[in-house]
Amino acid sequence: MTKMPLGKGLNAGLRAAMEADDKVLIMGEDVGKLGGVFRITDGLQKDFGESRVIDAPLAESGIVGTAVGLAYRGYRPVLEIQFDGFVYPAYDQIVSQVAKLHFRSQGRVKMPIVIRIPFGGGIGAVEHHSESPEGQFALTAGLKVVSCSNANDAYWMIQQAIASDDPVVFMEPKRRYWDQGEVDTTSEPMPLHASSVVREGADATVIAYGPMVKTCLESADAAAEEGTSLEVIDLRTLSPLDLDPVFESVRRTGRAIVVHEAAQTLGLGAEISARITEKCFYSLEAPVIRVTGYDLPYPPSRVEEEYLPGLDRVLEAVDRSLAF
Amino acid sequence: MTKMPLGKGLNAGLRAAMEADDKVLIMGEDVGKLGGVFRITDGLQKDFGESRVIDAPLAESGIVGTAVGLAYRGYRPVLEIQFDGFVYPAYDQIVSQVAKLHFRSQGRVKMPIVIRIPFGGGIGAVEHHSESPEGQFALTAGLKVVSCSNANDAYWMIQQAIASDDPVVFMEPKRRYWDQGEVDTTSEPMPLHASSVVREGADATVIAYGPMVKTCLESADAAAEEGTSLEVIDLRTLSPLDLDPVFESVRRTGRAIVVHEAAQTLGLGAEISARITEKCFYSLEAPVIRVTGYDLPYPPSRVEEEYLPGLDRVLEAVDRSLAF
């Protein structure tokens, strides 16, 4: 057990993956000497060389498109998209090529590509630096999408994603990069595509992923003080979803609140709400409530804390659910 | 009242819009002499000239990006994306520029751009020619998204979209281009962003848009023969959604089935299901059922009729809802 920040967990996980398999390459803007703008690849070029940690030209479609070719050649490229808002120029290569080649080739061509995206707000950034595009990937068949919420998962999930023969969009909660956590480097906690009950409770089920897990855990602490017992589930995997733990929980609590930073319309909350209702219809005491970013383009950062779900909004939703 | 195919309704609507406002430009691949691969712009270059009907270079990001500049200059570009699967190279310009400029400029810059996309399957096409990317746009704040299902709406909605000062993604049900319908060119039927009850019924509410409206109407006919009365709602507007008619209907029928070609996960059905559950919780006799494409990349065309929702699958879902 070592204590380290989430970002360092990723760095250590990347290092372990590169040591384990020399087909693993890192590619992205400024990932070399600079170690990435968030230093997630810090030190890797120094230790693995310029041919395994490749500073890419400033072209996201190029980054993903050449990775497809590298994967055709047997490599396992791990790509860094510098910020969430800059992934869109690569959208075509991701959804039409990366996602589909295995299907198109009837399994002959594998695309073991990991696309790392630091996502979400809360760091006071300028526009295009605080977006939550996970929905745009989760709706695409052929991609897998995951998000970690703590240092231990960061360390293990990035390795599992790299080991996966499927393409994985890896959403990193950038505002939690600096959060410390215990990392157990000796034993893999659980499979990549599994959700996890991170706090048990009885009165309502709160579902989150990535940066919002911490917010929800804090909300659960606050609720506990007022006598409300919240169960908190960290989804971890956004595509495929692993909702069995959610269904099991909601059948007990009768109430569900989904929390994410992405806007409400067609966010993950919509899908989760629809599925909970399909599977737990008679258990629900209230409709699933979504606590999300509003349906605005990401606002100027001075107002982002009001825009993003926070402890108060989660508790208010819990109250609404309980009062329904 | 004139009878014409849906595609011709669009053509006539475009013509009317160009006559009404000389700032309206058409731009897209092959829209000139060829009249577009579906002939929707047939004859327009001949009549309005090459500077108002512009054959674009083969670059979707370029088409949308230059349209942003033309809009800055006061034009109202109407863009044709040749097929649904080719819109992704323009995704960045659409979601980061077109959708946001009004917001970023606090209302100073308007982006009255219409992006026409022939979408959906059922025409036996090769891959990338049968996709349903409406969700990727509907989840983007700042864009409006609509879809027409019949010739009269085609004629009017395209004009309304062009007249709108907001950017509109206009989803055209390509497999219905050849369906005949009555067009009343003298009176505008209803506002652009309004849903419409296209068949009244009492036992369950079926919600669809674009190509699936016809499928659902046929299902309603078939159901009627077996004594089940289905209410069918044509959404028409996908963003913003106009769900009041849906809520009103579901409160009466207690049952809702949403039908679309797009895959299930994070399709419009997810959002609609979530909202119906939020707003009609105590009226629902069964969970909202989604009848959609499966979560696969679009399959080879020989098997598309099995992949796409059809009459039988809609009826089966109705049965499931009634039996719940």
Added chain:
Amino acid sequence: MPDAYVADDPAGAFPLVQLLTPEGERVPHADFAYDGDDDSIRGLYRDLVLSRRIDFEAHALQRHGELGLWAPALGQEAAQIGSGRALRPQDFAFPTYREHGVALCRGVDPALLLGLFRGVELGGWDPAEQGFALYSIVIGAQTLHATGYAMGLTLDGEVGRNDPERDAAVIAYFGDGATSQGDVNEAFDWAAVFNAPVVFFCQNNQYAISASTDRNTRGPIAQRAGGFGFSGIRVDGNDVLACHAVTTAAMEKARNGEGPSLIEAYTYRMGAHTTSDDPSRYRDSAEVETWKLKDPIERVKRYLLLQGTPQSFFDDLDTEADELGKHLRETCKSLPDPDLAALFDHVYVDGSPELMEQKAQYVAYRDSLEPEGSES
């Protein structure tokens, strides 16, 4: 702005390399020569004829409703065979949707090309087996794949060993219209920056559906390369010998570790864009007639006849082409319709429980229909 800073008039800078005239006469060229003998030329001729036969049969199959669509390569056979035959087994080709002749050169069973167009599959061969990627429909996307693969060759040390039997390179096919796409230009940029062993082979067939080349690019396409810092060359795309010679040189250069090149094969799409297209709306039939005189196959035939190739060679080839035609017709009709249920298994390598649930639902639903309809 002073003229000195204006790009040179490029017309003069990019003369067409030609080694065989439309009349079937071989002409010398200062820099390029075809390196085979008449037997090799007969080999090329065979490929040309067979690849045209593929088109012919596929076209007929489409007209008979056996294919949903076909994208003919009619008129572009020399560009495809000339370049395709310049590849070595260890090389890798990234095609568009029209490289039927290249597929033939790579050893892909032409019948497999039909699956995509029949709508029974999305790609019917194993790219790794023949070094021939799946067909790619999204314009330009494959040029980045090619560049990435080429970067991989460099990383693997498969380049610049001075070992012709082992050194490898990549060829990326695309059209004149594709030169407008961001991806294609990014591929040029990456190839230059990484000095990647890739040859960009542009078949300028003068149309992108209805758009003539000047709608997509100003000036000759070959000149684009110079802007990115590598060399471009323009070749008579209807001259199989010139296409072969130029591609051989460019591939050699790439294999030697001397980086990318762009080849513009100036040719003509004699057919429609696809069987869904109606070229009468946007081009004169007179134009087509002019180009018939430059037919890429006729000129080789004339040359071979002038060299005294016996009639039996042509007759044998006709028989071979007929057999290929029969093979195509028979295989096409026997290509099985896909089983939707099986497709659920190809979305992911590692599967997904979620999807397996959908598959189960689909199968249950399908099976529930059978007794009633009792058709399938």
Added chain:
Amino acid sequence: MPDAYVADDPAGAFPLVQLLTPEGERVPHADFAYDGDDDSIRGLYRDLVLSRRIDFEAHALQRHGELGLWAPALGQEAAQIGSGRALRPQDFAFPTYREHGVALCRGVDPALLLGLFRGVELGGWDPAEQGFALYSIVIGAQTLHATGYAMGLTLDGEVGRNDPERDAAVIAYFGDGATSQGDVNEAFDWAAVFNAPVVFFCQNNQYAISASTDRNTRGPIAQRAGGFGFSGIRVDGNDVLACHAVTTAAMEKARNGEGPSLIEAYTYRMGAHTTSDDPSRYRDSAEVETWKLKDPIERVKRYLLLQGTPQSFFDDLDTEADELGKHLRETCKSLPDPDLAALFDHVYVDGSPELMEQKAQYVAYRDSLEPEGSES
């Protein structure tokens, strides 16, 4: 591959245009001359000094926590002022996030530039008023907007009337890193195909964050234009006179209907990429020292002193700069925080009932908090 087909060594083809040496001496050039007198040069000097002051103040404001971020233009003032002053009121400029000097030339109140970096807004001026688009952060996107706007000028007949007071053109700013982006290359292609009146002005400050130029492009950037069929030119980006002269010529050409040009202003980013960046990780401080000797402002000062410009001119300018600094500090702190509720009204022109419902929910929620917290 024979050498004849390899792009010319471009080093010789793109000599830097220079009119004022780092030592403050004017040098003649065969093709370009600065068309103003010493008074005009004093005007340019004023702009240079003021624009550097903007940077200085903004940097300090960031360090004091008043701005979340700042992207300094330190070292690039000559490129920005030289080009910015070559524009006419009827022209339109599309900036990146770093064109503070150009904003000044366009008459945008520099204090408005701070809103974006303070996090109180996403663009604080009306683009139509000063012919200056909003800052654009997504690399390259604005070059297509510029090209489209230029196409619009042609459609409107605002080009090629031989009327210097009315003919208009567009300038698109971008960096060396941006040359890799698909959008930028598509913009080059469209501008060439439509002969659009747009000048592409690339500030090659030699870095894209940590990536040196050769990671993004092979060969001089100016040469890229030739590949697309228009002219490119390379100018000393630290020489305000040369930047002015070259941009004036290119804009003139565009306004005359003679199409696009690319200008590569070879300069150096003396500061960090942004206040979040740590350049010590990827570049030598010695490099920075070398470039300090080529400072774009010092050389003009030396020239003006050599011409006998009185000290009072410099003193007055210092006062003016101090006032600007004060204005920036004061305005920055007084820029109001946005009201989230009001932002709901800016998503659409025509509104959306759906969004108004969300707004109402938000307002009700916010108001429900107030009595309890009673802070806001």
